[in-house]
């Protein structure tokens with residue numbers, strides 16, 4: 661039996677859908693914090709168990725009879741609560757007799773990273789490695805799917821793509837393909853105590869995204885470098901919440917520092933096919 665946490669989120673649900681093409685739904689347990697939300701979204705036959713990352717007793721009950729847990733990292737933004745949540749899941753898995761835990765981390769996790777999620781990924785990886793559980797770590801790069809959020813609504817009418825990432829490059833991956841690679845790993849052997857960089861090549865800069873947008877839309881778009889302060893001021897004007905502004909600024913700084921420029925062939929091997937590239941993605945989203 662395989663349990664997937666965060667099963668009502670994008671990556672968890674996509675992984676469950678990819679899994680149902682490989683194994684019987686009766687072998688899959690969706691662990692969710694809100695069973696109501698799961699009611700009409702999960703494939704037929706997948707069992708639902710309640711388990712909030714802040715509720716050790718519920719997690720322990722949810723992991724009974726489970727051999728492998730996929731821990732989808734929390735959407736909590738604060739570092740310490742996020743680490744605590746992940747530790748609760750790891751502790752409960754161990755206590756319940758789970759053999760193998762797969763964790764979705766980030767490329768180049770570091771306590772010093774400007775990217776807000778990175779220190780908690782680093783701490784979780786360390787905790788998992790020391791837990792005694794067999795582990796596999798998916799060090800995920802940024803999703804291609806976040807590009808529309810980075811592009812924002814103002815870019816296309818203005819023809820300017822603003823960022824403070826300078827010429828920092830990112831090896832983006834499609835979330836659905838990460839889910840497919842997770843399903844492949846969950847249903848095959850040879851992944852014990854492995855750490856995988858989930859970061860296909862090539863890596864792209866904001867100049868590349870601007871060029872791709874120009875090609876996909878037929879309208880000229882050019883990259884406009886700005887400072888982090890200018891971005892923050894503009895987002896504040898649009899009433900964007902402060903934690904989200906911090907997340908975005910930290911992410912841009914980490915891009916500039918090259919933290920997401922981590923292209924390797926590992927992802928393609930785990931996926932079993934060529935990952936979607938930037939041009940194909942932008943054509944799908946913005947193509948005429």
Ligand SMILES: NC(=O)c1ccc[n+]([C@@H]2O[C@H](COP(=O)([O-])OP(=O)(O)OC[C@H]3O[C@@H](n4cnc5c(N)ncnc54)[C@H](OP(=O)(O)O)[C@@H]3O)[C@@H](O)[C@H]2O)c1
Pocket residue numbers: 665666667668669670671672692693694697711712713714732733734735736745764800801802803806835
């Ligand atoms: N690489 C990237 O570009 C990128 C982008 C965004 C996020 N991420 C990270 O990758 C994770 C998965 O991505 P995603 O797109 O699937 O994000 P998502 O759609 O926001 O899903 C996050 C999932 O975590 C669950 N969750 C959050 N707090 C929880 C708690 N206390 N107890 C139990 N479940 C909890 C959420 O439950 P509910 O459904 O009840 O809300 C949701 O199912 C995110 O959580 C985040 O850590 C990565």
